[in-house]
Amino acid sequence: MRKVIGLIVILIVASVSIYFLLPRQSHQSLVLYSADAYTGEVETLAKAFHDSTGLPLPAVKGGGSFALAREISQGNPANVFFSVALNAYTPSYMGSFAPGWAIAIASDQMVIAYSNSTLSNPNGNAVVHEFKQAISTNDSRSFYRAFLDLTSGVVKVGISNPNEDPAGFRGWLVLGMAGSIYANSSNFFVQRLLRDSGNVTGPNAAALVSPLEEGQIQFLLIYKSAAISKGLNFIQLPPWLNLGNVSYSSFYQRFSYNLSTGPVRGSPILLFVSVPSHAQDYAEALGFVEFTVKHASLLSVFGLTPLNPALLFNDTALPSQLSTLLSGGEVKEAGGI
Numbered sequence: 190m191r192k193v194i195g196l197i198v199i200l201i202v203a204s205v206s207i208y209f210l211l212p213r214q215s216h217q218s219l220v221l222y223s224a225d226a227y228t229g230e231v232e233t234l235a236k237a238f239h240d241s242t243g244l245p246l247p248a249v250k251g252g253g254s255f256a257l258a259r260e261i262s263q264g265n266p267a268n269v270f271f272s273v274a275l276n277a278y279t280p281s282y283m284g285s286f287a288p289g290w291a292i293a294i295a296s297d298q299m300v301i302a303y304s305n306s307t308l309s310n311p312n313g314n315a316v317v318h319e320f321k322q323a324i325s326t327n328d329s330r331s332f333y334r335a336f337l338d339l340t341s342g343v344v345k346v347g348i349s350n351p352n353e354d355p356a357g358f359r360g361w362l363v364l365g366m367a368g369s370i371y372a373n374s375s376n377f378f379v380q381r382l383l384r385d386s387g388n389v390t391g392p393n394a395a396a397l398v399s400p401l402e403e404g405q406i407q408f409l410l411i412y413k414s415a416a417i418s419k420g421l422n423f424i425q426l427p428p429w430l431n432l433g434n435v436s437y438s439s440f441y442q443r444f445s446y447n448l449s450t451g452p453v454r455g456s457p458i459l460l461f462v463s464v465p466s467h468a469q470d471y472a473e474a475l476g477f478v479e480f481t482v483k484h485a486s487l488l489s490v491f492g493l494t495p496l497n498p499a500l501l502f503n504d505t506a507l508p509s510q511l512s513t514l515l516s517g518g519e520v521k522e523a524g525g526i
Contacts, residue, residue, distance in 0.1 A: 219247040219470060219477055222267040224254045224274075225395040226356060226415035227460060230491050231271050237487060238480050247477065253354035253393040255448075258282035261465050268474040271462050273297065273412070274355040274453075275502055278463055278526055281450055286465040289505030292478065292520060293459035294485040295493040298433025299356075299363050300423040301339070302416040306404030312343045313407035320424045327427070333371040339408065340364065340378045342385025347397035347409035351448060354393040358446040359432055360410030362455045365444045366430050375444060395419075412458065417492040432458050459500070460493065464508075475510040482514055502526050 223231040228251035235247040247269075250257075254272040261267045262284035272278065272291070280287040301320070307313035316338050323331035339346060351357035361379060368377035382388050391397040394411045398419050401409045409421075413433070416423040428434035432441055432455060441455035462481055464474040485495040499514075500523035501507060507515060514520040 217470065218245040219268040219474060220266050221247050221249045221269045221271065221477075222257045222261065223249055223251050223271040224257070224460075225251040225354070225393040226273070226412045226418075227251075227271055228395075229418040230414065230460075230488050230493065233487055233491075234477075234481050234484065237484055238477055241480065242476075244473070251393075251395065253350070255282055255355070256353045256392070261286050266469060267465055268468050268470055269462060269464055269477050271460060272355075273458055273460055275456075275459070275461060275526055276450075276453065277355075278461070283465065286467055288463045288466050289526070290501065290503035290507055291461040291463040291526065292482060292514075293461050293496055293500040293502065293523070294482060295460045295488045295495045296433060296435070297412045297414050297458040297460060297493055298426070298428075298431040299359055299410060299458070300413045300416050300425055300431070302401065302409040302411050302419075302421040302423040303407060304402045304404070304421060306402060307407045307422075310344070310404065310407055312338075316344055316408070317424070324424070324427070329371055332367070336364070336367045336371060336378050337381075340382035340385065340387055342382075342387040344387065344408060345389050345406040346382060346387050347389050347391065347394075347401060347406045347411075349391050349394045349397060351446060352450075356394040356411060356415075357390070358448060358453055359455075359458065361446050362432065362441075362444050363410060363426065363430055365446075366441075366455070369444070370429065414488075414492040432456070459496075460488075461502070472510060475508055479511055479514065482519055 221231050228249055231249050235249055239246040254274045254277045258277040259282055278291045303317055319335035323335045348360035349357035364378040365375040369375040389406045397409050400406045428437055435457045438457055444455040445452045462478055468474055482499050488495055498519055498521045501520050502523050504525050
């Protein structure tokens with residue numbers, strides 16, 4: 190009997206020893222899904238979050254907003270989702286993982302980016318000169334000639350796949366608004382670019398940066414923040430064309446683009462953040478969202494305009510962990526998704 194008891198004691202001591210020798214379970218890194226144009230911004234927030242909390246540095250995965258939403262709907266491990274398309278958070282894209290809420294933290298705008306290779310191309314250089322003249326004079330005829338040559342087919346214009354990347358449909362909306370204002374037809378410059386085979390597409394705007402720098406295309410319709418982070422030259426469009434001014438919201442909404450999921454109307458470009466329903470480490474992910482709202486000023490160096498207060502778009506209640514953002518005035522209600 191004493192031998193049996195002694196054996197049990199030895200086994201218990203051995204088990205306890207093994208337990209203390211095993212590594213402790215640690216926090217897993219959050220996985221942040223980000224619209225490809227904003228990976229630099231999200232990485233900056235991730236680093237600041239890590240430095241502030243001591244938690245593992247979150248991993249960032251970039252891609253087109255709609256493509257990422259579809260990945261999340263299939264159960265891919267995203268803890269936080271940054272998008273520039275509010276409808277990307279709906280069940281149409283995220284399925285059962287749709288959160289029912291999203292917070293807009295900053296605004297952006299569309300620009301026409303170009304590279305040093307563009308300036309080495311006589312036709313590309315001429316288009317840049319025409320746009321600079323149009324912007325300096327705000328002359329309608331100058332804008333008409335600039336867009337006419339941009340869509341002539343003699344230069345190649347990159348616009349990402351609208352069904353994968355919201356920058357794509359927004360690029361086409363820019364041309365539609367320009368046509369309406371300067372050519373009395375929203376289809377004029379759109380059809381001209383397509384007819385003259387002047388458009389080059391890609392899965393997202395980031396995929397078209399290298400072709401722009403290498404001279405395979407001469408221009409790229411892209412977000413201003415992305416152009417800045419990629420070190421690109423760009424033509425800054427007036428507010429009635431750039432989708433970046435909330436005071437022009439009603440004008441933007443007059444224009445739409447037909448996606449594979451249906452028409453989408455123009456609206457100011459906002460960067461949203463949310464946490465997918467059923468996400469792992471849900472509380473920690475909400476903590477990251479709270480940190481993001483409170484530190485959105487970090488995004489200003491990228492050409493974004495932080496929103497103060499941030500705007501809540503929701504069809505369901507904001508998670509209780511974030512309710513103090515509303516009561517404290519750091520977030521205000523904006524409407525439904």
